Amino acid sequence: MRAFLRFVVEATLNGEEDRLKGYTIATGALGRDSSFNPSNDPIVRVEAARLRRRIQAYYAGSGIEQPIRFVIPTGTYAPRIYREPFQKEDDNSQAQEEAPPPSGSHVRSLKRQRLALWGLCAFLALALGSLLYLQFADSGPPLRQHIQKIPVDEKETGPFAPPKLYVENFTTESFTADQLDLANYLVELLKDSSKYLSVVQIMDEPDEQTSIISGSVLLVGGQEILNLRLDTAGSTIPFLRRRIESGHSLQDDPQGTRDALARSIVEILSSLDVSRPVIGRWTKLSPASANEVRWCVVETQFLISSRFATDQDLNNAETCLSDLQENLPNYIPAKISRANLELFKSIISEGPQSQQAFDRAMVLIADVPVDARSLAVFQTFQMLQALARDDKVAVQLMGKQALLPQSFNAPIVADYAQELLVNGQASQASQILEGITPAYLTYPERFDVLLSLAYYSENEFEKAQEVAFRARPRSYPLAWFAQILSAKKANTAGRVAELISDLRKKSPDLYDHPECVLIQQLGYSTLTDKLLADLKNADVGSIGSLADFDSAKHQENCANVF
Numbered sequence: 001m002r003a004f005l006r007f008v009v010e011a012t013l014n015g016e017e018d019r020l021k022g023y024t025i026a027t028g029a030l031g032r033d034s035s036f037n038p039s040n041d042p043i044v045r046v047e048a049a050r051l052r053r054r055i056q057a058y059y060a061g062s063g064i065e066q067p068i069r070f071v072i073p074t075g076t077y078a079p080r081i082y083r084e085p086f087q088k089e090d091d092n093s094q095a096q097e098e099a100p101p102p103s104g105s106h107v108r109s110l111k112r113q114r115l116a117l118w119g120l121c122a123f124l125a126l127a128l129g130s131l132l133y134l135q136f137a138d139s140g141p142p143l144r145q146h147i148q149k150i151p152v153d154e155k156e157t158g159p160f161a162p163p164k165l166y167v168e169n170f171t172t173e174s175f176t177a178d179q180l181d182l183a184n185y186l187v188e189l190l191k192d193s194s195k196y197l198s199v200v201q202i203m204d205e206p207d208e209q210t211s212i213i214s215g216s217v218l219l220v221g222g223q224e225i226l227n228l229r230l231d232t233a234g235s236t237i238p239f240l241r242r243r244i245e246s247g248h249s250l251q252d253d254p255q256g257t258r259d260a261l262a263r264s265i266v267e268i269l270s271s272l273d274v275s276r277p278v279i280g281r282w283t284k285l286s287p288a289s290a291n292e293v294r295w296c297v298v299e300t301q302f303l304i305s306s307r308f309a310t311d312q313d314l315n316n317a318e319t320c321l322s323d324l325q326e327n328l329p330n331y332i333p334a335k336i337s338r339a340n341l342e343l344f345k346s347i348i349s350e351g352p353q354s355q356q357a358f359d360r361a362m363v364l365i366a367d368v369p370v371d372a373r374s375l376a377v378f379q380t381f382q383m384l385q386a387l388a389r390d391d392k393v394a395v396q397l398m399g400k401q402a403l404l405p406q407s408f409n410a411p412i413v414a415d416y417a418q419e420l421l422v423n424g425q426a427s428q429a430s431q432i433l434e435g436i437t438p439a440y441l442t443y444p445e446r447f448d449v450l451l452s453l454a455y456y457s458e459n460e461f462e463k464a465q466e467v468a469f470r471a472r473p474r475s476y477p478l479a480w481f482a483q484i485l486s487a488k489k490a491n492t493a494g495r496v497a498e499l500i501s502d503l504r505k506k507s508p509d510l511y512d513h514p515e516c517v518l519i520q521q522l523g524y525s526t527l528t529d530k531l532l533a534d535l536k537n538a539d540v541g542s543i544g545s546l547a548d549f550d551s552a553k554h555q556e557n558c559a560n561v562f
Helices: 002-013 022-029 043-060 089-098 104-116 121-135 177-196 254-269 272-279 295-306 311-327 332-348 351-365 376-388 392-402 410-422 426-434 445-457 461-468 478-489 493-506 508-512 515-522 526-537 551-558
Strands: 068-071 080-083 164-167 211-220 223-232 240-245
Touching: 002 022, 002 043, 022 043, 043 068, 164 177, 177 211, 177 223, 177 254, 223 254, 240 254, 295 311, 295 332, 295 376, 295 410, 295 445, 311 332, 332 351, 332 376, 351 376, 376 392, 376 410, 392 410, 410 426, 410 445, 410 515, 410 526, 426 445, 445 461, 445 478, 445 526, 461 478, 478 493, 478 515, 478 526, 493 508, 508 515, 508 551, 515 526, 515 551
Parallel strands: 164 211
Antiparallel strands: 068 080, 211 223, 223 240
16 A cells, blocks of 8 residues: 555655556555456455545544645546645534543554655645645745744654755846846755755755756746756766746736746645655665566666767666666566667667677567567657668658657657758758647757757747757866857857856866767767857867767767766
8 A cells, every 4th residue: 555655645746647447556655566457356446445434544643633625536547635724713612622632642643644755754744735835825925934833753764864955046038137136045944944944954055965946937938947957976867857837927017927936936845756866766675576677767768868878877777777676576667677778779889889788679679578669768769769770761750750739758859859950951950849838848958959959950049049058068068169159149148158157167178178068969960060060169179070089089079978
């Protein structure tokens, strides 16, 4: 039952409610293999019914006065949280006087039920997030003055300490006073949050154990948008990426804009997502359910779909997937993910190493049953296979298929758009990417950067700059070059100088050798050649074209970049 609850809550937190079907829950949380048939095995319905009864018992007992209710409605496996209407004190006083106090054994029993409702950490984080969000939904300005510290029992916070967070200054789309004030307001709210929320620690300075919160404020479609993300040092994979819509604009409703974004920040800070850096992404596995370790598959998929990875990230993913497959040999998504990882290595490698990685992928995929080939992770395999073989017809067919609403697949669409871009079809690439709403993508960096480069190739430099600055270079290095080049062409000299200074300070090896990232992500293409020349003109990098590229020194030059 605990595995069932953890699975459905994590899926909901990650915006993956469409995954909450009987088959995925059975294979992802309850240890069933790919041959599971819900018609013959009622395990999912049985566990859902048990959980609903347990939750009902909790709210009928010690949780009867809780204003926030956590339910899994009949007919769906997606959990919901709502506010229970308060009764007037006079109407409830008689019932309170007549109700006998619960016995000590009854209280202990109900506490055990609460523990089972989530292994504590997830349940409390989700409930606390919803409590804060609902409690202050109608708060007036300034919002943080109304946030009251809610103490959390040390025994009920799970085995993980509150995460340490460092807040960077937010960037803005423009340098208008109103937008800068909004960015500063939100940063101060985040910095003050540990005074009011006992589930986070805000640090004055970052260290190796500190996660970094950063953000950008921009105006999109007549409303202010906040891009918020959570990263850790040494990894290109963000732990958290949210694009928050305020529903207001600073011009029409400045206070409504502030309050809407502030409420969303409080909700996110109180969610389980901010604890993920403490829990660990690549956890060393012991025999466990597929649900508890599925992040191996999720994070590997991100590495592959972003088309960029450091050597450390690749090694971590490979180790995690190998351990997962050893402990759960029938967990098919792990096997397909390993094959995808090998194909990714084949694409970014050269010579014998590329062919060896391709051959390993073919061996891994040979054991995958036919009925598992409808999974999205297998569709990724098919696209990677076509890319590794340079099969342009297959890439085009799969790309167009992935654009259809009933079979939409974001990583495959990105691959398709990128192939169009590097083959000189920037206009077609931009049309495809413009039709994708980044706010609904978990990790939209690659879409933003590719769209920026498409605009750049079409000499639409203002558009290129606007889109490029939605991405975060620390986690997606190609964004550095999209931002520098688009800002230079858009004649924002001050911004160019600041970006180049930041690049030299934060990643001097990347500043010296931009070809490392350009070749890994865009290949030996005409576009790569053009970008190298433009970067050289901007005093970034040591070579001005692929003709100057020394393949013999490539591995040495790029060792510190990756």
